[in-house]
Amino acid sequence: MKNYLKKNWVNWLIVIVFAAFTTASYTFDFQAGETIYKDNFIQFLKEMIVFLPFMFILIGLADVWISKEKVEKHIGENSGIKGTVYVILLSMIQAGPLYGAFPVTYLLFKKGASIRNIFIYIGAFSTLKIPMLMFEIGFLGWKFSLIRTLVTLPIIIVIALIMERYFKNKKFEVHDV
Amino acid sequence: MAVLIVLTVVCIILSFIFDKQKTKMGFKKGMKMFLNLLPVILVLIIVISIVLFFLPNEVIVHYLGKGAGFLSYVIAALIGSIALIPGFIAYPLSGILVKSGVSYSVIAVFITTLMMVGILTLPLEAKYFGLKIAIIRNSLYFVGALIIGLIIGLIM
Numbered sequence: 001m002k003n004y005l006k007k008n009w010v011n012w013l014i015v016i017v018f019a020a021f022t023t024a025s026y027t028f029d030f031q032a033g034e035t036i037y038k039d040n041f042i043q044f045l046k047e048m049i050v051f052l053p054f055m056f057i058l059i060g061l062a063d064v065w066i067s068k069e070k071v072e073k074h075i076g077e078n079s080g081i082k083g084t085v086y087v088i089l090l091s092m093i094q095a096g097p098l099y100g101a102f103p104v105t106y107l108l109f110k111k112g113a114s115i116r117n118i119f120i121y122i123g124a125f126s127t128l129k130i131p132m133l134m135f136e137i138g139f140l141g142w143k144f145s146l147i148r149t150l151v152t153l154p155i156i157i158v159i160a161l162i163m164e165r166y167f168k169n170k171k172f173e174v175h176d177v
Numbered sequence: 178m179a180v181l182i183v184l185t186v187v188c189i190i191l192s193f194i195f196d197k198q199k200t201k202m203g204f205k206k207g208m209k210m211f212l213n214l215l216p217v218i219l220v221l222i223i224v225i226s227i228v229l230f231f232l233p234n235e236v237i238v239h240y241l242g243k244g245a246g247f248l249s250y251v252i253a254a255l256i257g258s259i260a261l262i263p264g265f266i267a268y269p270l271s272g273i274l275v276k277s278g279v280s281y282s283v284i285a286v287f288i289t290t291l292m293m294v295g296i297l298t299l300p301l302e303a304k305y306f307g308l309k310i311a312i313i314r315n316s317l318y319f320v321g322a323l324i325i326g327l328i329i330g331l332i333m
Contacts, residue, residue, distance in 0.1 A: 004212065011216035018223045032230065040226035044273055048218060053211050054185040060207025061192050064199045097263060099298045102305040119314070126292030132264045138181060139272030140284065144333065148285050151328045155321045162317060167310070177304045 055138055059131045066093045066130075072107075080114075087117045091124035095132075101125040102177075109174035116164040118174070123156030214265055221266055225273050238278035243330075245280070250326045253283045254319060257290030259297065267291055282330030289322035 005012065022041075025033025072090065087108065094101065104125075105118050113121075127149060136145045192200040241249045262270070271284045294315050295302065302311040 008213070008216040011220045014223060015216065015219045036226050036230045040229055041222055044222045044226065045219075047272075048222070048269055051181050052214070052218070053208070054181050056207035056211040056214075057204055058181075058185050058188060058207070059210065060205070061188055061200070061203035063206055064203040065192065097261070097298075098292060098295050099301050102302060106305060122314070123293065123318075126289075129264075132268070132292075135264060135268040136288075139268040140275060140281070144281055144285075147329060147332055148288075148325070151285075151325050151332075152289065155325060159314075159317045159321055163310075163314065166313070172310075173307070174305055175307075177301075 051138055055134050058134055062093075062130050068093055083113060083117045084120055087113065087121040088124045088128065091121050092128045092130050094125055094129055098122075098126060106174045106176050114164070115167055115172055116160045119160035119163045120156060123152075123160060127152045127156065217266060218269060221269060222273075225270065229273075229277060234278050237274075241274075241279040241283050243280040243282075245283070249280075249283050250286045250323050253287040253326070254290045254294075254322055257287045257322070258294040258315075258319060260291060261295070261297055262291060264292070280330065281333045282326045285329045286322050286326035289325050290319060293318040293322065 018041075022033060022037045024030065025037065068090075090104070091101075094104070101122055105121060108118050108121060133145060133149075136148070189200065189204070192203065239245065241253070267288060271279075271288060275281065275284055296315070299311055299315065302314075305311075306314070
């Protein structure tokens with residue numbers, strides 16, 4: 001608890017200041033403050049606070065049930081279609097920002113994954129991560145999420161093919177940092 | 178929303194039947210992530226509430242709404258390429274922006290570049306792949322994001 005407050009004190013301070021500002025707005029009948037609170041803040045809050053806990057329980061469950069080691073074992077065994085399926089699966093169970101994907105690509109490279117699959121991994125990493133998909137569906141709707149995924153996948157593959165073609169006869173290396 | 182709640186409850190029950198311990202662990206993990214994100218989300222909502230108060234919907238719709246033209250894609254792509262916003266914040270933000278009149282296609286461009294193009298992280302990427310590959314990859318995805326936006330604009 002102490003640790004938690006320590007880590008997040010700036011954000012909680014902003015929340016407290018905003019609460020004080022809103023209270024003052026209502027007390028002194030300050031129109032702008034009231035509008036910001038009841039037309040914007042409360043409307044946005046209602047939507048998020050209700051389903052965020054559910055989303056995070058799902059993410060937590062996915063995290064304990066899907067084992068990274070199992071998928072990683074298969075990487076590089078096959079550089080073809082099967083390898084592609086594995087790198088996509090691997091990317092789905094990751095979390096975090098893009099620069100977190102680079103160390104994994106080094107691992108893929110060392111284990112013998114093809115150039116194409118390495119770049120498919122990077123592309124899929126940004127589109128198909130399970131926690132992110134849940135957020136996308138939650139906040140933007142399953143229709144948008146589905147369309148975006150279906151439109152993005154072929155583009156990821158085309159870009160990976162371009163990269164493979166370009167580097168086919170050149171030296172390609174992923175370095176460890 | 179109801180679908181999500183039902184899905185969560187079903188998953189918890191299934192998970193519990195198969196493995197009590199794992200379910201507990203997953204539950205705890207999820208709640209911990211939620212509590213860590215909660216203050217960030219609250220601040221995000223506060224900031225957007227204030228910004229949207231000063232920025233009328235008409236202005237947003239004019240520059241980033243449906244029919245705002247190709248320039249809106251370029252703006253979204255540039256912001257997405259430079260900004261370093263985690264997805265846990267980008268999606269709630271996008272959800273609010275859509276409700277304020279920003280078109281789905283612009284949001285798609287923003288999210289795609291945010292996730293796949295990183296100008297600030299280019300030096301880091303270059304350490305792994307070399308500068309040339311990093312630049313080529315980022316440029317291809319920048320163009321790819323614009324194409325994704327155009328296609329989604331045609332569909333939705």
